[in-house]
Amino acid sequence: MAEADSALAQTLAPAPQRGGAPVLRLTDIELGFGGVKAINKVSFEVRKGEILAIIGPNGAGKSSMLNVINGFYKPQLGTIEFQGRTLRAMDPNTAAKNGIARTFQNIALFKGMSTLDNLMTGRLLKMKRGLFWQALYWGPAQKEELEHREAVEKIIDFLEIQAVRRTPVGRLPYGLQKRVELGRALAMEPDILLLDEPMAGMNVEEKEDMCRFILEVNQEFGTTIVLIEHDMGVVMDISDRVVVLDYGVKIADGTPDEVRANQRVIDAYLGVSH
Amino acid sequence: MIYREAGQFKTSYAADQAIFPIRLDRWGMLVTLFVAFFVIPVVANEYWLLSILVPFLVFSLAAIGLNILTGYAGQLSLGTGGFMACGAFAAYKLSTAFPELNILIVFLLSGGVAAAVGVLFGLPSLRIKGFYLAVATLAAQFFLIWMFNKFGWFNNYSPSGVISAPPRALFGDFYVTGASASPVAKYLFLLGFVAVMALIAKNLTRCKIGRSWMAIRDMDIAAEIIGIRPLMAKLSAFAISSFFIGIAGAMWAFIYTGSVEALAFDINRSFQVLFMIIIGGLGSILGSFLGAAFIVLLPILLNNVPGLIGWQIPVDMIAHLEFMIFGALIIFFLIVEPHGLARLWQIAKEKMRLWPFPY
């Protein structure tokens, strides 16, 4: 891939300084499945407001790392520091409540529901009306629905998925599904957004769009973003910091430029320098 | 273009969220309701009221209940009969123990009892999924029927284990159960009740709780990760579903047959309701009605039509044919449209919208 001009972009974003205080710190995480060590003593931190990319070869343990962060996998060893508390493992529900949202590598949308409903599920945690009001609908429940509908419509506009509002997501092409999934995560108004290969299977044009969305979310709402991506162009352009995993081990951690120059990373992952 | 939505603009989200956003649908519903409430009681004879419409309504209610659990929340259940029995026996105990209690309240309470039992048997759903869960719900089915059949307390120690509905009025002289209830009274009461319940079901399914059910159904892991508690979602589905089904059971015993033994709610009843939602459409309230109509009407049609057009077919042949046609139709529907009659209706509407263009 052409590398000529991305340096120009980098100068615009003073990456290392951007991250604020750490909001999430993972220490010595170890996770194994039977014989396989998916993650081996990995430590790193996520800083407030930054875009952190996790890269590494296939099977390096990137997705597993996200799963650890939002509590779907419980690491055997290590600790997670989050919101001033040190945890052995996260609980998916707490994670969601405390503003960690994510998308998945193999799209995990609710296939039988429309785009709109998928996004509305993202707001479930914020809806408060009890069963009784929901059964009645007209009145408080409707009011609440409409409030959230409005919020969701903003996201729909933002992601430009108005046209498929009512389509069952199962019928959407892959790329749009990814976008809807991002929308669902955004609907949760998260503080930390975990994105697992959000741009896989997209062409350049669509990747550009996706990048815009990610950057905008990051800049306008200050959302911290942790991102897994195999497109080095994207990673190098938009992330502030990069963590590199290889076979469950962290082999590098730094600014895109540092990482790009790291010989271990080149050997293990990039193949050629980017 | 017969059926169109072009030109109907919605200016508020509220209008857009309405049950029937399209005008023609709204009118259709109103006309249906009008006919159901005002025309049918006048024109229908006793056979139609008692043997077709009443069971149809009772089954619709049960089907809505099961559809909440299976169609919306994705928990395949074969315990419907058992939960219906809960409702029926609870209603019997309540109405005989407290003769003064209004029958409406009796029905609601018996739904509550069924809901509690449903939650109990829903607990394993947290760990058990798919077909395994379906078979596990059979445990509920067999256990409950056994229990009601076995312990005299449930049937006030009637020697045969049969309960029969005491005469009760909704108000004044308006008897809805027992021998003195007129067919029209039974029908109207049931119709009103089912209409309200269907509306409630519709409301629930388009609100927060409905979405959490569907999320669990479509992808439980993802649902958990966006903050839906699987336990709560599943148990609430079990509870509300059983509530509906329990009331349907009470109605079955009190309004439809008038007397039942526990065996009336055996596993075949569970299957019957399951077929309704399959044929009608999983995850659709309208489908529950269509499915119930289909399953109630088909055998009656098959039994009556040959006679009406002068064919003499032996009853056993009809029964065998009924089995075969029924089986073939299930398969046919699944092939044509796995999502049931409700979806077929939707596609028909879509085609009408595009008409005269094929696509």
Added chain:
Amino acid sequence: APIVAKAEQFIPLLVYRTGPYAPSGIPLANGFVDYFELINARDGGVNGVKISWEECETSYNNDRGVECYERLKKQGATGASLVNPYSTGITYALIERATADKIPVFSMGYGRADATIGSVFPYVFTAPATYWAGADAIIQYIQAQEKGSLKGKKIALVYHDSAYGKEPIATLQALGKQEGYSLNLFPVAHPGLEQKATWLQIGRQLRPDWVIMWGWGVMNATAIKEAAAVGFPMEKFIGIWWSGSEADVKPAGAAAKGYKSAQFTGTGTGAPIHAQIREQLYAKNMGIGKDTFGEVLYNRGLVNAAIAVEAIRTAQGKFGNKPLTGEQVQWGFENLNMTQEVIDKLGLTGLMSPIKLSCNDHEGGGAVVIQQWDGKNWNYVSDFINPRREMLTKMYEASAMQYAKEKNITPRDCKM
């Protein structure tokens, strides 16, 4: 074939020719149809009024039965003249409806025993014997076999765990107190495909002196097989009349030899009416019961039809020779008196014992006999036993009054 036309007496037939109980339902239904055809063919109807009928398949399902009833009750010139539900469950479901519709429910040897009390159940008829009477007759038979005393004997009851199977329990318990035997209950869940545990308990643990069975459908044959498998002697194993047909013993094969059952209708093809059916129907390619001709349940179908027809005939005596309403037929039932002469005249000699019904007694005092399977045929092994009706009537009355109270029914005055 059923023809429904004006000026005919219409009788709905609730049958089950399919489903789990079809092997019993088929001969029963055939018996009915052949008898009606014979009446129409031989006598030109009942005093000139032809009988018409229509079958409706219930599959022994209560709700299907109700639907059938509702569908057929208004058919024919005068509506249904009576209904034979052929299931205790359906009988229960129809009692209130039929009473309101004024259509007699004729539950011959099944249904609610206490419905014998005509003052409370004016439209229900239980002739010639109820389950309670059946239970009493069986106990009497056992008592005779045990040389008069049942003191200290162990009797087991294996029963279909439904309204039907539970009917005799109270009677057997009451008799147990009186006669001094102990009663052990063994319910079998529908459909009764698996009874190993039950029979291990009976045959290897309890080892009772006698086993009584209230079984139905596949349960009967299975019970016989399992009883043989634990070596229980067939001679000490007695079923109620619904556990004693060919369909119950044939599948069990040789194991069934020696098995007994109660019976209130005759066996075989030796009655005059059998010859008439052969000549007047089968020879002319009419009738439908050839395959089941002379089977226990076929004969029972004949008898049931005959009693119904006689009730109509009796009613015609009062209301005239025309199609009658259910209400009129009810009168016919209450005044039915089938003496031996009547029975002989109808060609039913040996197929039933005389009965006489009245306003308050809807059972009519029929007798019960015990039969035994010899591997090929059923043979009587007892005299006709008369159930102890004085005692039973007290039980009927107590239970009927309870029902009347629950349902706010003021019993009719039958003294007038």
Added chain:
Amino acid sequence: MTSATAERLDAATEPAGALLSVNNIEVIYDHVILVLKGVSLEVPQGGIVALLGANGAGKSTTLKSISNLLRAERGEVTKGSVHFDGTRIDGLTPDALVRMGVIQVMEGRHCFEHLTVEENLLTGAYTRKEGRQAIADDLELVYHYFPRLKERRTSLAGYTSGGEQQMCAIGRALMSRPKIILLDEPSMGLAPQLVEQIFEIVKQLNEKEGVSFLLAEQNTNVALRYAHFGYILENGRIVLDGAADALRNNEDVKEFYLGLSGAGRKSFRDVKQYRRRKRWLG
């Protein structure tokens, strides 16, 4: 513009004897959703042809209508025909096609979750009759291409990472020794180095073994580097086709598919305007 009048950039490279030709097919899903509106394309013997296009353009649908996996998704080819090696193949079963040498690697991996990686690969050889040794050799070959699979050979495919599954799916297809492989988004989810590797494998197979390829790819850049010929699909119609080089130099392709502005590659950070999609109107 219809496909008949689609822009043709370089007719000269069009090969004479097409191995696979798709003629004017129309595809409808669910009886109502019209997705392909007359698509025609050709893959020459020994060619690598790329099928490019945005999300939802109908690339996967095209491939599935060739391999006849469409029916499994309630889709139907309602018009047109597909020929392979001179015989008409629309209407043949997928397994007949595999035996003829047409195999598809589906988008989204579709590994057999409950089978181990190795068992997955072996199912690929289901249609082959040459005996164990030949199959064992090919298995080694696949492991040679994808060493990571060898490491994970005994674990259930359902538990492997996304990239591992992708390798597994491609390896599985190779096991059937096909004449033409329909590759749907092979690079999706793969590490950059592996993407190159996979395309190298494609090239090797093509050059050494004469296997032809029809690739649906989003990674236009790589695809056009390895392909000989390309088609661009928009909204169910072919809007542009030509030799790979020609396409690479086409201004529109450059802008929309390669992310190159007039001045060369621009950073993803700089794309401020995202409502600027120009479409070939169909």
Added chain:
Amino acid sequence: MFFSWPFFFEVLIGGLLSGVMYSLVALGFVLIFKASGVFNFAQGAMVLFAALTLVGFINMGVPVPLAIVIAIIVMILLAYAVERAVLRPLVNQPPIILFMATIGITFFIDGFGQTLWGSDVYALDIGIPNQPLFFGDILVNSFDLVAAVVAGVLVAVLAVFFQKTRIGRALRAVADDHQAAMSVGIPLRVIWVIVWSVAGLVALVAGIMWGSKLGVQFSLALIALKALPVLILGGFTSIPGAIIGGLIIGAGEKLAEVFIGPFLAGAIEDWFAYMLAMLVLLFRPQGLFGEKIIERV
């Protein structure tokens, strides 16, 4: 009632042996589930249909071995018809849809079988002895022993069938993902015919055993309900699981009926079997020997 060890063992052995009879039916379910991911609700109906066909021909005077051959052919034809009319059009549909389709098949077969052969009961006697045998003090039934041997043989044969790697693997691949199986050239149609034919054979064996025991009639279809707890306990995908599940369920329900039943007024074995199975599921959601349920994101 009293407790004695010999009696306990009698019940235990009796239970184990009737469990094997359930396994015969459960095996048919496992086969189809394992090989195509379809929960075949029609297995019970197939048992009935196979048995009816067999007695039908025997009653027409066809010698027993020939009748068995004819019945086998009929079951293969049935498999063919099912593939053509049901499975082929429903390829790649979610499991629940296929499950429902098999419910349709059940009804069709029930009706069709009765139309062909009537609803009456037929005795089926192919000469399996049914006598009480005594081992010391303990009673065992000879019929049950024969059934156990038959089931054992069947399991061995099927295990070999699935071990024959190529086909076995292909079958499991189909169970995982129809579309992907098609894409690698597994001839789905052939596979389905094979699987349903084999399931038909298993149904025939079960039909012969159960038919000899109960007579051949409609109720035979209902034994499927006795096989379901066996199925979930053993795991839907395990052939040995079907046998072991059968043993556990058989023994469990009989012991419960005999030793717990009297305290609960009896007839508890049906629900007890299901409760037992459910209990096991709480600890192993895929049954004792079933394939792990894969959950990944």
